[in-house]
Amino acid sequence: MKIAVVVFPGSNCDIDLYEALHTVLGADVEYVSHKCEDLSEFDAVMLPGGFSYGDYLRCGAIARFSKVMPEIVRMANEGKPVFGTCNGFQILTEAGLLPGALKQNNSLKFVCKTVPLVVENVQTPFTHEYTNGEVINLPIAHADGSYYADEETLAQLEENGQVVFRYAKENPNGSLHDIAGICNERGNVLGMMPHPERAVEALLGNEDGLRVFKSLLTSGTVKTEGK
Amino acid sequence: MTNVRIYVTYKESVFDPQGDTIKQAIHALGHDEVADVKVGKFFDVQLDPTKKDISTAVKEIAEELLVNFNLETYEYKVMEEV
Numbered sequence: 001m002k003i004a005v006v007v008f009p010g011s012n013c014d015i016d017l018y019e020a021l022h023t024v025l026g027a028d029v030e031y032v033s034h035k036c037e038d039l040s041e042f043d044a045v046m047l048p049g050g051f052s053y054g055d056y057l058r059c060g061a062i063a064r065f066s067k068v069m070p071e072i073v074r075m076a077n078e079g080k081p082v083f084g085t086c087n088g089f090q091i092l093t094e095a096g097l098l099p100g101a102l103k104q105n106n107s108l109k110f111v112c113k114t115v116p117l118v119v120e121n122v123q124t125p126f127t128h129e130y131t132n133g134e135v136i137n138l139p140i141a142h143a144d145g146s147y148y149a150d151e152e153t154l155a156q157l158e159e160n161g162q163v164v165f166r167y168a169k170e171n172p173n174g175s176l177h178d179i180a181g182i183c184n185e186r187g188n189v190l191g192m193m194p195h196p197e198r199a200v201e202a203l204l205g206n207e208d209g210l211r212v213f214k215s216l217l218t219s220g221t222v223k224t225e226g227k
Numbered sequence: 228m229t230n231v232r233i234y235v236t237y238k239e240s241v242f243d244p245q246g247d248t249i250k251q252a253i254h255a256l257g258h259d260e261v262a263d264v265k266v267g268k269f270f271d272v273q274l275d276p277t278k279k280d281i282s283t284a285v286k287e288i289a290e291e292l293l294v295n296f297n298l299e300t301y302e303y304k305v306m307e308e309v
Contacts (some may be wrong), residue, residue: 058295094295101297106244148241148298174242 001217002033004042006072008063013049014085018196020213024200027217035143039071044081044125044216047072047088049141049195058101059144060090069095074179081125081216082189086142089181089191097190098184099157100149106174110143114206116168117180117194119204121161123185124220129211135168136208138194140180145193147182160185165192228273231285236267236295238300252296273309281305 007014014031021027032039039045040090053062063069076082076097084092092098114137119130126160130136150155154177157163165181173193181192192203210213237243243265250264270293274284285303294301 008273057293061292061295093297101295103241103298104244106242108244108248150240150297174244 001028001043001220003027003216004045006032006034006036006045006047006068007062008034008048008050008052008066008087008219010054010102011048011050011087013195013197016195017046017048017085018157020197020200020210021217024210025213025217027198027213034063034066034068036068036092037071039068039075042075042080044083044219045072045075047082047084047196049086049088052087052091053137055144058090058094060087060092060094063087064094065080065092073097073202076184076189079186079188081219083126083212083216084191085197086145086193089193090144092189092191097189098182100147100182101125102144102193103146103148104144105142105146105172107150110141111145111172112139112141114199115170115173115180115194116141117165118168119164120166121183121187123161124164124190124213124215126190126215128219129215137199137206138196139155139198139206140172140194140210142173142193145175146173147177147179147193149176156223157182164190165194228309229276230309231272231274231281231303232306233270233272233285233289233293233301233303234267235269235289235299235301236265238296241298255307301306 005017021029049188090102119134122130122132162182167178171178183190196212199209245266246264253261289301
């Protein structure tokens, strides 16, 4: 499996994603510019955290118009694994690949800490190495991570099992239904505010995020048709 | 050229944390008459109405870029000739 990590102007977690996949897991992964118009050699694509285009207008709103985006949409539509963390999640919602939107935290603060999450859907290419209902700890670091969708969309997400990660104890940002990460109906596109790529080595204090990437590398054997 | 001001605000159903915080500060000043505060943003867009109808242009720009309809809504006002 060959994996692309997209680098937008203002991305700052691209190296973390690359190192988690390449150095820790030995995966075949390459950085790809936001200007790249051909991702045909890749089997999966990862959108990193950061502040693409300075968060101008809305987080992720300008990145949606990058030259690479039509290729990401194509891969999503073909059922290939597409992953976004933090700003990557915001980009996926702005691009319409995931429903809803991320808005400013209710506290108006940038929240940077490790929080407990419940894994609620283990049938995605990014979560099948976890067990259903398992509680893991992952770092969050964002000012605009409050998930919002209208009642009808929230009901659909719950009914289809599209809520993949939920804040387990406190809700750090005001996300509706305590949502920390969701997937599309098919299950191949996943966006989450927490940073699994920052929790992949015991030496650094936490490896609860490692199985997101292990799951991806073994996802060829997994059916990704939602819950 | 015509200057059009496009106002973007949260929908009524969406919690506006900045507006809520500012309301509390206004109350701290003693203004009990203030019931609510909403924060939004505006864009001053200069456009040439001979090239495209203003309402069509604003609708397209707002809906394709300036507004995220999951959260926000908009209105606009034609300001003056520039």
